[in-house]
Amino acid sequence: MSGDHSHNENQIDCGSRVNDSHKHKDKYKEKEHKHKDHKKDKEREKLKHGNSDYKDLSDKKHKEKEKIKHKDGSTDKYKDKHKEKRKEEKTKSLDGKVKKDKENGFASPPHFKPEPEDNFYHSPKYEKSLKRERDDDHDSEIKPKKIKTENDKKAKKRKQDEDTKSKKTKIKKEPNDGKKKAKKEPEEKWKWWEEERYTDGSKWRFLEHKGPVFAPPYEPLPSHVKFYYDGKPMKLSPGAEEVATFFAKMLDHEYTSKDIFRKNFFKDWRKEMTSEEKSILTDLKKCNFSEMSEYFKAQSEARKAMTKEGKQKIKEENERILQEYGFCIMDNHRERIANFRIEPPGLFRGRGDHPKMGMLKRRIRPEDIIINCSKDSKHPEPPPGTKWKEVRHDNKVTWLVSWTENIQGSIKYIMLNPSSRIKGEKDWQKYETARRLKKCVDHIRNQYREDWKSKEMRIRQRAVALYFIDKLALRAGNEKEEGETADTVGCCSLRVEHIKLYPESEGQEFVVEFDFLGKDSIRYYNKVPVEKRVFKNLQLFMENKEPDDDLFDRLNTSILNKHLQELMDGLTAKVFRTYNASITLQQQLKELTNTEENIPAKILSYNRANRAVAILCNHQRAPPKTFEKSMQNLQAKIDAKRDQLSEAKRELKSAKADAKIRKDEKSKKAVETKKKAVQRVEEQLMKLEVQATDREENKQIALGTSKLNYLDPRISVAWCKKWGIPVEKIYNKTQREKFAWAIDMADEDFEF
């Protein structure tokens, strides 16, 4: 595979986040082949070292900065003050507070406010209703509120439709505005994006559904499948047996060997035992679940070996359940529900080093369930002999069903599919917010650079954190309850132990090395040069702190977001991720797409652009278990193809020689044929190599997450339209459903 990376530099170097050191690049090129495992990190480094959007600026400013050096020194005062106070006021203190806290970006939507000082308080309700406004008019500069008139018309239209129609009956579509085709097909797609949204904070007017599908009841084991304690068979009570089967089913999984898992499991298991069982079963080590485990393995084998008819039957049954429970009616439309099945009981599998792993996840009963639907709908029936916990009619929320889960005590919901109006609108809105950020991001960047020099510690911390969020696409980093979850962090919750500072490293100045576990306990490792002032600030923040102290002890996400809100209406930390992801895709596509190339090559370029984003956002995956093998197979194919190619070339050569001597039509023709054959084989080889490259580069990188959550689909749709690439090559069926709005509305000149 080595040698196939000719596109690599292409991919990264011409990206939006240009590396500033050529030496560095070359170094990586070498390394890349040697240490494939670290490739992802390397690529990320290459990609991220600079952000061209403001890189130049920063370099220029660098010199200026020298002049203001003394100001850095001035912060020492703060540091000292800070030092004394740190311990007691950790995190929360706000020196010089009041000043700005009441600020809001309310009056100036898509732009930032310079430094407002007013104490105006705006009603959250009002704000909310503003946010409901559609704001897809990216082309108009800084336009406060939407054109009311037309919206009102449309809103009225919607209302009328609802009034005239009797609640649920018309599932299909609203005959709106008369500009849509008359309805013929029952399954005509509803273009919700051509309608107006609710502006009053409500999410729907009418909602009817059939409630959740419960997990199948426990089926006791056949009597021949035995559980052994201390070598002796023992019949368990149904309750204890069920929990035992959960453990048995996970026996091959490595975490049944983990101490915490076993401890938590055993503790919860004992709660389900009869008092007699409790007294006997005192040591998990003496429990033998292997017969149970074998039994379940055999069952799953049997399921696989089922006849076609049997499988068909199950499929049909699933389809029936889907049709009955998988849809709801929301405001005249039949919409797909995302997760209509209640989570079955089992053992909790947290990610990473989770303190609660192995705990029993309780079975959910109708009595745990809250139903949400409209008053005038046909309410779902609880299973015979049971009751719902509650039936409510709250149209300010989008969920249909909820229950409280017993591990963290958090609420779980049944909600609609991403293809639904309610999810789609929100998604669209998210990208519009990101596009508004695009308009003011330069200002925000300038501002946080200024803030690096602030006299106030909290402002400096805020500014450095924001720089990380912007440059490295870090997550906000909310505080978490200690001991309740795995120890992971985001930007605001970074601790001193998570970064290392190198005044100089590998020929670069002011390098920061990040190494921490982020969401889902995925490791974030990155070594990146930062601007001098950032570096100095970090040194300051770290002074006199223990490794497990907060790096930004005067910052949290709510402070940060409050500040962002002042800079732009609707701006929060996560918008930067969306913005940077989407803008990177757009730039990468511009850079990488080669007009000359054929469709597969263009798609490779797309994947590369997508990958650049995934690297930026640190979207990882475990390398597929079969990775090495499948790579070998592919390599074998490539080798075979190479042989075939040299053979074809040889034939061509001899044909040419032949033609030179004979000079007749026939031999000329033979040359042509051979030429074509060579070409064909070359193409095939190219294709295989491309495939190998693509796959290798993708080893530990997950593209799906960014595609689904961070990349404005209109960018991809526009790209497809521009280059005549079928959108199916980029989005599969589900994705096309989710992004139907984008596919319908984006033309080839769409600009994020």
Added chain:
DNA sequence: GGCAGCACTTAGCACTCTTGTT
């Protein structure tokens, strides 16, 4: 302002289905 509760988005992994190959 600090916290808890709530609603909603984002995330990776395991399993299943589909497709292409032998």
Added chain:
DNA sequence: AACAAGAGTGCTAAGTGCTGCC
């Protein structure tokens, strides 16, 4: 037809951010 690999889907954990209360 059997099989393997890859694509697609379902599942549910783990984030973000807002609100309302004290």
